[in-house]
Amino acid sequence: MRTITVKDALKEAIIEEMDRDENVFVMGEDIAEHGGIYGVTAGLLDKYGKERIRNTPISESALIGSALGAAITGMRPIAELMYIDFTTVAMDQIVNQAAKMRYMFGGKVDVPLVIRTQGGGGRGSAAQHSQSLEAWFMHVPGLKVVMPSTPYDAKGLLKTAIRDDNPVMFIEQKMAYGFKGEVPEEEYLIPFGQADIKREGSDVTLVANSYLLPKALKAAEMMEKEEGIKVEVIDPLTLVPFDEETIIKSVSKTGRLIVVHEAVKRGGFGAEIAAKIFESDAFYYLDAPLQRVAGLDVPTPYNEKLENFAMPDLEDIKEAIKKTCYL
Amino acid sequence: MRTITVKDALKEAIIEEMDRDENVFVMGEDIAEHGGIYGVTAGLLDKYGKERIRNTPISESALIGSALGAAITGMRPIAELMYIDFTTVAMDQIVNQAAKMRYMFGGKVDVPLVIRTQGGGGRGSAAQHSQSLEAWFMHVPGLKVVMPSTPYDAKGLLKTAIRDDNPVMFIEQKMAYGFKGEVPEEEYLIPFGQADIKREGSDVTLVANSYLLPKALKAAEMMEKEEGIKVEVIDPLTLVPFDEETIIKSVSKTGRLIVVHEAVKRGGFGAEIAAKIFESDAFYYLDAPLQRVAGLDVPTPYNEKLENFAMPDLEDIKEAIKKTCYL
Amino acid sequence: MERSKETLLDMYEKMYKIRLFEDNAVKLFNQGLVRGPMHVYTGEEAVAVGACSNLNNDDLITSTHRGHGHCIAKGGLVDKMAAELLAKGTGYCKGKGGSMHIADPDIGILGANGIVGAGLPIAAGSALSSKMRGTDQVTICFFGDGATNEGSFHEALNMAAIWDLPVVFVCENNLYGLTGPADEMLSVKDVASRAASYDIPGVIVDGNDVLDVYETVGEAVKRARNGGGPSLIEAKTYRIKGHFVGDPCVYRDEEEVEKWKKRCPIKNYKNYLIETAGFTSEELAEIEEKVENEVEAAVKFAKESPDPELEVVFEDVFSK
Amino acid sequence: MERSKETLLDMYEKMYKIRLFEDNAVKLFNQGLVRGPMHVYTGEEAVAVGACSNLNNDDLITSTHRGHGHCIAKGGLVDKMAAELLAKGTGYCKGKGGSMHIADPDIGILGANGIVGAGLPIAAGSALSSKMRGTDQVTICFFGDGATNEGSFHEALNMAAIWDLPVVFVCENNLYGLTGPADEMLSVKDVASRAASYDIPGVIVDGNDVLDVYETVGEAVKRARNGGGPSLIEAKTYRIKGHFVGDPCVYRDEEEVEKWKKRCPIKNYKNYLIETAGFTSEELAEIEEKVENEVEAAVKFAKESPDPELEVVFEDVFSK
Numbered sequence A, B: 001m002r003t004i005t006v007k008d009a010l011k012e013a014i015i016e017e018m019d020r021d022e023n024v025f026v027m028g029e030d031i032a033e034h035g036g037i038y039g040v041t042a043g044l045l046d047k048y049g050k051e052r053i054r055n056t057p058i059s060e061s062a063l064i065g066s067a068l069g070a071a072i073t074g075m076r077p078i079a080e081l082m083y084i085d086f087t088t089v090a091m092d093q094i095v096n097q098a099a100k101m102r103y104m105f106g107g108k109v110d111v112p113l114v115i116r117t118q119g120g121g122g123r124g125s126a127a128q129h130s131q132s133l134e135a136w137f138m139h140v141p142g143l144k145v146v147m148p149s150t151p152y153d154a155k156g157l158l159k160t161a162i163r164d165d166n167p168v169m170f171i172e173q174k175m176a177y178g179f180k181g182e183v184p185e186e187e188y189l190i191p192f193g194q195a196d197i198k199r200e201g202s203d204v205t206l207v208a209n210s211y212l213l214p215k216a217l218k219a220a221e222m223m224e225k226e227e228g229i230k231v232e233v234i235d236p237l238t239l240v241p242f243d244e245e246t247i248i249k250s251v252s253k254t255g256r257l258i259v260v261h262e263a264v265k266r267g268g269f270g271a272e273i274a275a276k277i278f279e280s281d282a283f284y285y286l287d288a289p290l291q292r293v294a295g296l297d298v299p300t301p302y303n304e305k306l307e308n309f310a311m312p313d314l315e316d317i318k319e320a321i322k323k324t325c326y327l
Numbered sequence C, D: 001m002e003r004s005k006e007t008l009l010d011m012y013e014k015m016y017k018i019r020l021f022e023d024n025a026v027k028l029f030n031q032g033l034v035r036g037p038m039h040v041y042t043g044e045e046a047v048a049v050g051a052c053s054n055l056n057n058d059d060l061i062t063s064t065h066r067g068h069g070h071c072i073a074k075g076g077l078v079d080k081m082a083a084e085l086l087a088k089g090t091g092y093c094k095g096k097g098g099s100m101h102i103a104d105p106d107i108g109i110l111g112a113n114g115i116v117g118a119g120l121p122i123a124a125g126s127a128l129s130s131k132m133r134g135t136d137q138v139t140i141c142f143f144g145d146g147a148t149n150e151g152s153f154h155e156a157l158n159m160a161a162i163w164d165l166p167v168v169f170v171c172e173n174n175l176y177g178l179t180g181p182a183d184e185m186l187s188v189k190d191v192a193s194r195a196a197s198y199d200i201p202g203v204i205v206d207g208n209d210v211l212d213v214y215e216t217v218g219e220a221v222k223r224a225r226n227g228g229g230p231s232l233i234e235a236k237t238y239r240i241k242g243h244f245v246g247d248p249c250v251y252r253d254e255e256e257v258e259k260w261k262k263r264c265p266i267k268n269y270k271n272y273l274i275e276t277a278g279f280t281s282e283e284l285a286e287i288e289e290k291v292e293n294e295v296e297a298a299v300k301f302a303k304e305s306p307d308p309e310l311e312v313v314f315e316d317v318f319s320k
């Protein structure tokens, strides 16, 4: 099978859905000539023109608000919000409007709105351009939250997001655009709410996604070689809806839970996954305390060594695997 | 000792600190003549005048941003944000600016900024005026997060917040302003990061705060009477900094953890507390799965029965106590 | 501007209906049957009615926390509105929205909104949608003087202007935000002058004169429909009641209220209809009676309707 | 307007220093020593320098993602700046901020800012603070044409206007946002005309003419200092380099860039100093040499400085 990058996989998803449905369009800052800050929409302007590949002013409330207004009146916008850090200037439209509108109106509207954005560190972009804020959106009923890692998942999930009649926060990671992987030529969709067991194992359950999934897989591989520990690596793919069952089943089998995410530890999605296990029947099978491998509780520093130190890495994951196995 | 309401306790704190330090002032929407939407600043205009009890336009970004600008140049503003739901229109200034400024600048500024706001349901204010969003702010390094319940705590914590050189999210609950309790005439402060054991017990650890604390205490009392279960009720008072130790110690003793909060369950602070226990040595003492008593994962409905159903209540807490004791 | 007999009477009916609906809403509120904050439109009826009388059924509006008037003016049904205020399963939102979230997208009512200024970007988007779908729909966006200090006002007007969107921004300048006087909180005397920032027309109308509103908004709607882009219209008016029901109104004096009460848009319009337009008192009385019956029936319907089932709490978080 | 010999030369020195600093910053970036996005000020030097030359040491500025020029113009030290770009412990932010967060509150530099438009409310607040504390400090707030479409622009200007705050809003209209042309993204031709929305002066200056900037901002600063309230000044200028270092600039053509390169603010000012103001080439060459040495030393200092200790990552989250 051919191998492409996450960036190209996302672009293909957009192209296929725009070709399929003329109401799908893209709006955002610098997405047209420039192709978006990480190049996902590069080339689309020539293909679809200015109306459907629509550059907006630097007005994020108006960007999301107008996308919402379009979504409830017959269009299916994909709004690109350049950095997830900038959700902070559009938060009302995301949280109070898009997420709640259907509920507040007693079911009277569909809100087919995709907000594509990217977060995370690794490029020295410092505190205002490196956050991982998915936990905020998980905490808002009415939003779906998607975080792909591989090109295959990125494409299949984005297509599903575009066809979904609900607001979807589609969260990419700036260092993951270059991830390569196999993607079939044929069309496919990936359903929301089904976790993907990326590697089977019987000793430890490790939940990871997005930029850190490859590191988690690598750590699992190394620990199998080095220590004979079999780590089951699960990517939830979507945080909302969340596939509790797969993870509960896995932990019931392994008795050990590690959650890995880039967001700062306090209040990250790892806490929610941990709580779900802690309150489930998997509790009775637990053999070790929770391990969370997550960002330090600090704003992201600019300096490379400091940034790397603040972000979880391979060694941290290996360490957690050893710890949960009492090695 | 005299008994006063939370509302009056807060007002006293503001008065004492304004009298003590001329750089302390209040700004916000409709806080002057009107005294704020729940009356906390009523009467202060006459006492301090328009400069220090400063009505702002309906411009929340400018409200928080200007309070921040004032805070880093010698003033100590208390910014009242009418509803916590409106943090969504000021989120950048709270999260990207106030919270991170000291860190980004390498320690070069103090940010003595208090953001007083209120959240929660119970009044039929519906989905855009009833949220409990403390978990968002917990997830942002650089912010302190305070949630008082009793008048005593409200006063002592607000005074501490005003004297703190860091941005503090001071989160009240609209139904709790009328809570009454003893408050001494003499000045006192309550330190951040020290949980308060509101009721001692040996069978179950129950963490609760804000509006739900009295219900938790009531449930504990009833369960002792009805079932002889001794519930230890702990109010963390501040979510950041968080007093892990007290709760770990308690759970190590009781083996059972219940977390009660009004925010929707998914991604609420209960998850973080659960994760903290799950990863601590208290894990080894656990006798039962976690119980979370929290809001349903839905936007707040307007209808009273539905709203009450969506919010945790006394019965839910009692139920959780029974469940954790396998009754 | 066409002013058919039918339109003139319809406007009277709608204004009268809003007034009566609000009076009843206040009564229901005071009976403890309405929850949360409720904001009534009394005194401002001419704005919503004058503006919406230019719209077709498939045209759109966005509204505010003070939305009952806009809803009725756009053709909303008072029985479903009353039922919603009373949080009944038969209400517009199955009792889940309440006063601040009444919506009827089927007739273009994109919802009241509890967040000041939030409707403006949504209105720009609905206009963008009409334009992209190639319809001739127009969106009217209502908001208050206080909302013009929100960032979203600025962002939405700029966006609508650069894209020539078919939207008419109608500011109801009722002299106050919640309690903040417009003349202290706004850096300009006239909201209309803010149109200069977007190079679009900015016009002031007498918000208590339904015909002035009708005609001026009519021009702007026509312009928008013909691809001429957005306009900003400032209707100078006044809310006779407090900001919310129960507001002690410490920030304004009775004198001012009394002055504006004399400028009642309904009374004045009635006079015009009889004295200038040649209608008879009987014709109007007939309308009044019809409306009275309708509102009375609505309140009855609301009161007699059942609460929503408890399971409804889980519905409508997501579509499908 | 006073134009002492000292001021004139100081302005030349600062402009030259900015240019040289940026050239070196680009070099360091291309050597892989600078991380993240870096935005340079090349071509816009006259704005920051002309504006800040009106300020005292205890006056204040807020800046943007493109902040090096503002920082130098307000008296920032190039060694600490260079060290910050290289993420060193000796940098302004101990290597934790980088290009977008350089700050020196001790001399009134309230920080570069990575969020477009975020500096405007902060500037209003710093001006409010000066006013409340009874000082005569003035705040200059820098921002771009693109930022004028953010809601925060609108909110801050309204607030500053109603409270007569001592702040001067200086818009650097360099014709583009990131890639969005101002003439497509702004609904008005001139940012200055947006002053009408706030009933404050709005003035256009030639942003490539340091004396024009100096004098016009000087008037506004004087006005602000004397209690006359805020102003909006639009400096028409151009960024010669791409938006960020590495920008392929697909959205503009070389011709335009070449045209503006000819209008180099430094070259023109140098001509003025020699031809009109009576300075000699030698005097200027001396300054240039001094600056060259200073910048060279700064780069050396930065390169030789140590990385911050790892523990620094935990510091400064909270005060105390």
Ligand SMILES: Cc1ncc(C[n+]2csc(CCOP(=O)(O)OP(=O)(O)O)c2C)c(N)n1
Binding pocket: B029, B058, B060, B082, B086, B089, C039, C065, C066, C114, C115, C116, C117, C143, C144, C145, C146, C147, C148, C172, C174, C176, C177, C178, C179, C243
């Ligand atoms: C973002 C936001 N800020 C504040 C409020 C609280 N609030 C509700 S209505 C209102 C006043 C609005 O004034 P205006 O826009 O003039 O409308 P009016 O009430 O006069 O019709 C305020 C401040 C809110 N709902 N949303």
Ligand SMILES: Cc1ncc(C[n+]2csc(CCOP(=O)(O)OP(=O)(O)O)c2C)c(N)n1
Binding pocket: A029, A058, A060, A082, A086, A089, D039, D065, D066, D114, D115, D116, D117, D143, D144, D145, D146, D147, D148, D172, D174, D176, D177, D178, D179, D243
């Ligand atoms: C809120 C926000 N939106 C978008 C961006 C991304 N961004 C950084 S600089 C920039 C362009 C700013 O344009 P302008 O204000 O004209 O300043 P200039 O770069 O031209 O100096 C954009 C869109 C951002 N940093 N913050």
Ligand SMILES: [Mg+2]
Binding pocket: C144, C145, C146, C172, C173, C174, C175, C176, C177, C178
């Ligand atoms: Mg008003």
Ligand SMILES: [Mg+2]
Binding pocket: D144, D145, D146, D172, D173, D174, D175, D176, D177, D178
């Ligand atoms: Mg620009």
